[in-house]
Amino acid sequence: MALIVQKYGGTSVGTIDRIRNVARRLMETVAEGNQVVAVVSAMSGVTDGLIKLAKDVTAQPSERELDVLMATGEQQSIALLSMAIHDMGGKAVSITGAQAGICTFGSHTRGRIKSIKPDLMHQYLADGNILICAGFQGTTEEGLIHTLGRGGSDLSAIALAAALKADICQIFTDVDGVYTCDPRVVKNAVKIDELSYDEMLEMASSGSKVMQSRSVEFAKKYGVVFEVRNSMNTHPGTIVKEEIPAMEAVVVRGVSIERNQARVTIAGISEPVAYTAKILGALAEAEINIDMIVANTAHDGVARQSFTMHMNDLGSAQAALKPLIAEFGSSAKLETEAGLAKLSVVGIGMRSHSGVAATVFQTLADAGIAVGMISTSEIRITVTVDEIDIERAAQVVHDAFNLHRVNG
Template structure:
C-alpha cells in the first residue's frame, strides 16, 4: 500500500464534469489499496474573477482581506470534489488549509509554509477516507487566513507530501509533463521523461509555469518524489529526479522565459560602500523580490548606475520607493522599463561544456536581438531582451541547441 498525494490545478477541476473525472481517477487509486490525499486549486478562472471583484472596490486591495476573499475559491472545489467522491461510493472528507493547520508566516498574498500538523489527515486516511485539502492557503499565528501566491497549490501538495512522508507527489495539470519550452511559443518543444531537481528549480524560478518554485524547493529539500502528469489523459509524465547520470550528454534541458519582468535603474548614485543596501533595503522591506542586478561605473568615477529587475506587478510600488531613495542619495535620475522579458537556458550539462554562452549570444545576435542584461549560474544563463523579441528568441535558441531532437 502506497501513500499518494495528488494535486489538481484549476483547469483540471474547471467544471462539474471535470471534477467527476478527477473523482473517478482518485477512486481508482484508492480501490487498488492506496491511501490518497488530494490537493486542489480553485476552479479555472475563479481566482481571477475574485481579484476583479476586489479591484472594483480598491485599486490595490487590502492584502489581509484579499486573502480572505481568494481562499474561498478552493473551499468551493474541496466541497464539490468530496461530494463527487461520495457519489461514487468513495468516502471523503474536505479540509481548508486552516483546518489541517497549515501554519504560515504573515506575508499576505505570498505567505510561506512553516509547519503542518498532519495528525487529522493521518486519522482520516487510517479510517479509509480520501482526504481533500484546499491548496494555496494556510493560517498564520494570529489566526488570519493567508494565501501562498500564484501556483501555491503545488507548494501545499508537496509540503503535505513531505509531512506525511508520502511515496510520491503527483502534480496533475493541463499539460502531460515538463517540456523543453512552452509549446505555445515553440511548437517543436519536446516532452522530457525526466529532469533533475536543480534544473526544475531553475526552470520554475525563471518563468516556467508548470510548477511553482517553492514546491520544487520543498520537494528537493525533503526528497519528495515528484511527477508532473496530465489530468486529461494517461502517461508517465515527467519525473523530477534527484540526479541525472546523463549530464555529459544533456548540455541543455530546456528554455524558460518570463513575460512578467520590469527593469529599474537609478543613475548617478554616489559610488561608496553600502549604497546597494540603501537602494535595495527599502525594496526588500516592501516584500518585493529582486531578480537580476547590474552595477556599472557611472558618467564619472565618483558615481555608479544601479539596475535591477522585479516582477511586473511590483513595478509601480518599486518605482515609487526607488524615487524616494534616489532623492535621499542625491542620485541624478530614476528610469524604468516594463516592456522587457527574460529568456534562460537551463541544463546541468553546462558544468562540463564550454562555449554555451557564446553560442547563445551569437544565435541571438544573428537575429538582431539586442541583450539588455545577462545573469549566469552553474546551470543557467539568462538574458533580458525587449518584449517584442520573446518568441523569436525562444525559437532561435531552441533550434540552435537542438532541443527539438530526442536525447541520444
C-alpha cells in the same frame, strides 16, 4: 502499496463534470493498488467571485477576513469531490486545512506552512478512504485561518506529501508537463521527462509559469519527488526529483522566457558601494521586485548599475529613485528602457560542459539579435533582448542545443 498525493487546480474541478472526472481518476489510482490523497483548489471562478463580493463591501477588505472568506472556496470543492466519489461507489472523506493539521505562520493571505500534524490523515487512510484535502489553507496555532497566496495549493500538496512520506506528489494541471520551452513560442518544444529540483527552480524563477518557486524549494528541502501532469489526459508528465549523475549528460534542459521587462540604470555613480544599499532600499520600500542586477565600474571608479523589473513597476521605480539621484552627485543620471524580455537557458549539465555561453551568444549574434544585460548562475545563463526579438531568440537557441531531441 504506494501512497500518492494528487493535486488538482481550480480548472480541473471547475465544473461538476470535471469534478466527476477527477473522482474517476482518484478511483482508478486506488484500483491500481494505491492509497491516495487529493489536494484541491476552489472551483475556478469561485475565489474571484468571493473577492468581488468583498470588494463590493469595502474597497480595502481586511486580509484576516479575506482569508476567512476565501478559505470557503476549497472547503466547497472538497465536499463536492467526496460526494462525487461516493456517487461512484468509492470511499472518501474531505478534510479542511485545519483538520489536516496544516499549521501556518506569517501574514494573512500569504501564510507560510510551519508544520503538519498528519495523525487524522493517517487514521482516515488506514480506514481505506480516499482523503480529499483543501489546498491553499491552514490555521495558525491560535486557530486563525490563513490562505497561502499564489500557488498555495501546490504548496499544500507538496507539504502533505512530505508529512505523509508519500511516494510521489502529482501536480495535475492543464499542460502535459514542463516543456523545453513554451510550446506556443517554440513549435518543436518537447515535454521534459525528468529534471532536477535546481533546474525546476531556475526555470520557475526565470519565466516558466508551471509552478511557483516556493513549492519547488519545499519539495527540494524535504526530498518530495513530484510529477507535473495533465488532468485531462493520462500521458506521463514531468518528474522533478533529486539530481542524479545521469542528468548532467544533457547540457541544456530548457529555455524559459519572460516578457514585459524593463531596465533601470543609474549611471555616473562615484561611490557605488555606499549607494547600492540606498538604491536597493528605496526599491524595496516601494515594493518593487527587481530581478537581474548588473553592476560595472569603469577604470576611473565611476559606476553604472542596472536592474530589471516588470514593466508595470517602471513608473514607481522612477519615482522612488529620483530623489536619490540628486544625492549621488551631478554626474549621476537615471536611464530607463522598457520593451525588453529575458531569455534563460537552464541545465545542470552546464557545470561540466564548457561553451554553453559561447553557443548562446554566437547563436543570437548569427540571428542578428542584440543582447543587453547578462547574468548567470552555475546552471543558468540569462540575457535580455528586445521584446520584439524574444520568440525568434527562443527558437534559435532551442534549435542550437537540439532541445527537441536531447530531452524527453
